[in-house]
Amino acid sequence: MSRMKMEQTFETLRNKGEKAFIAYIMAGDGGLHNLKHQILSIEEAGASVIELGIPFSDPVADGPVIQAAGQRALAEGVTLRSILIELARIKEDISIPVVLMTYANPVLRLGADTFAEMAAQADVCGVIIPDVPLEEAAEFSTPLAAHDIAMIRFITLSSSKARIKEVIEGAQGFIYAVTVRGTTGTREGFDDTLYDYLESISEMSDVPVCAGFGISTHDQAQKVGSHCDGVIVGSRIVELLQQNDIEEIKRLIPRSADIAINTSN
Numbered sequence: 384m385s386r387m388k389m390e391q392t393f394e395t396l397r398n399k400g401e402k403a404f405i406a407y408i409m410a411g412d413g414g415l416h417n418l419k420h421q422i423l424s425i426e427e428a429g430a431s432v433i434e435l436g437i438p439f440s441d442p443v444a445d446g447p448v449i450q451a452a453g454q455r456a457l458a459e460g461v462t463l464r465s466i467l468i469e470l471a472r473i474k475e476d477i478s479i480p481v482v483l484m485t486y487a488n489p490v491l492r493l494g495a496d497t498f499a500e501m502a503a504q505a506d507v508c509g510v511i512i513p514d515v516p517l518e519e520a521a522e523f524s525t526p527l528a529a530h531d532i533a534m535i536r537f538i539t540l541s542s543s544k545a546r547i548k549e550v551i552e553g554a555q556g557f558i559y560a561v562t563v564r565g566t567t568g569t570r571e572g573f574d575d576t577l578y579d580y581l582e583s584i585s586e587m588s589d590v591p592v593c594a595g596f597g598i599s600t601h602d603q604a605q606k607v608g609s610h611c612d613g614v615i616v617g618s619r620i621v622e623l624l625q626q627n628d629i630e631e632i633k634r635l636i637p638r639s640a641d642i643a644i645n646t647s648n
C-alpha cells in the first residue's frame with residue numbers, strides 16, 4: 384500500500400499531463416490537534432503529496448521560516464512518536480500520500496525499526512532524512528523497505544555525473560532535486576543552468592524527479608515544474624498556513640489549465 388500509493392499518484396498525474404505539487408508543512412506548528420485540519424486544507428487546495436516535517440532542535444538544512452516553525456512545534460511539545468500516533472489516528476481521512484521529512488536523530492532515538500513500524504501504521508509512503516548520506520542509509524532504508532516505505536534521495540546542483548547515476552540507481556518514490564545552494568527558503572530567481580540540470584536528471588531517471596528549495600510563487604512552481612515531474616514548496620506554505628490563508632495556497636498551486644496554456648506557447 385504505502386510506496387505504491389505514491390507511485391500511483393505520480394502515474395495518475397503523468398497520464399493527465401500534470402505535475403506533482405508537494406507541500407511541506409511542519410507537524411505540530413499550531414498544535415498537533417490542528418494537523419488533520421491543516422493536511423485536509425492543503426489537500427483540498429490541490430496539493431498532490433504532503434511532506435510532513437518533524438521538528439528538531441538542530442535543523443541544519445532548514446532556512447529561517449522552517450526553523451521558526453520547528454521551534455513553535457517543539458514548544459507545543461510534539462515529538463516524532465506523538466506525530467506518528469496522531470497520523471495513524473487520522474490516516475483514513477487523508478487521501479494524498481504523506482512523506483515524512485525528519486533528521487536522523489529523532490529516528491535513532493525512537494529506534495529505526497520502531498520508526499519504520501509506526502510509520503507503516505500511519506500509512507507513510509516515504510521518508511526524507513537530509514542528514515543521512517547514501518553511504519549510511521541502509522540502517523534506515525532496510526527497515527523502511529521491509530514495510531514498503533520509500534527512502535527519498537537527494538541530488539544537488541553540485542552532484543557529479545557519477546554521483547547522480549549512483550543516486551538514481553535504486554531510487555524510490557521520487558528524487559528530490561535541490562534547486563539552489565544553501566538552506567531552504569524563498570529566492571528571487573534560479574541559476575540559468577537549473578532547467579538543463581533538471582531535464583538531464585529526468586532523462587536518466589525512471590522514478591519521478593521533483594525540484595525543491597526556493598520556490599515560492601505560482602509562476603516559479605509552473606516554470607520549474609515544466610522541466611521535471613513536480614515541485615516541492617516549503618517555506619511559503621508554512622508562512623501561509625500560519626496566516627491561515629488557504630486561498631493564497633490555492634493560487635500558488637498550478638492547475639492543469641495553467642499547464643495547458645504554458646505548453647501552447
Ligand SMILES: O=P(O)(O)OC[C@@H](O)[C@@H](O)c1c[nH]c2ccccc12
Pocket residue numbers: 407434436444445446449484513566567568569595596597598599615616617618619
Ligand atoms: O522551504 P523551501 O525553500 O520551499 O524548500 C522546501 C523545503 O523547505 C522542505 O522540503 C524541507 C524542509 N526542511 C528541509 C531540510 C532539508 C531538505 C528539505 C527540507
